[in-house]
Amino acid sequence: MTAVHTDRTGARTDQAADVITGARERIDALDDRIIGLIQERMAVSAVIQDARVSSGGRRVNLAREMEVLAHYRDALGRPGTSLAMTMLELCRGRI
Numbered sequence: 739m740t741a742v743h744t745d746r747t748g749a750r751t752d753q754a755a756d757v758i759t760g761a762r763e764r765i766d767a768l769d770d771r772i773i774g775l776i777q778e779r780m781a782v783s784a785v786i787q788d789a790r791v792s793s794g795g796r797r798v799n800l801a802r803e804m805e806v807l808a809h810y811r812d813a814l815g816r817p818g819t820s821l822a823m824t825m826l827e828l829c830r831g832r833i
């Protein structure tokens with residue numbers, strides 16, 4: 739690769755392109771696992787919500803959602819709150 743060439747990695751050298759390609763494969767594998775965990779979380783959340791609704795309760799439990807939001811914020815900072823909100827929307831739909 740010449741110094742001015744950029745391939746789909748955006749790298750300017752073959753060495754950097756190899757590092758990026760390898761790291762992207764790891765990211766793709768991690769994303770597959772993360773998506774699988776999210777789907778598993780959605781299924782567990784549905785069990786909880788169904789049990790609550792079947793018992794006459796409400797689908798949503800805001801006190802518990804505050805705990806979930808705090809958990810993500812404490813671990814990941816402010817963007818963690820946004821991530822948790824998206825996760826909750828995936829698990830219980832929009833409110």
Ligand SMILES: O=C(O)C(=O)C[C@]1(C(=O)O)C=C[C@@H](O)C=C1
Nearest residue numbers: 783786787798799802803829830
């Ligand atoms: O923990 C519960 O009570 C749930 O229903 C699970 C869950 C969640 O996905 O974390 C989903 C909906 C509720 O509003 C709160 C939390």
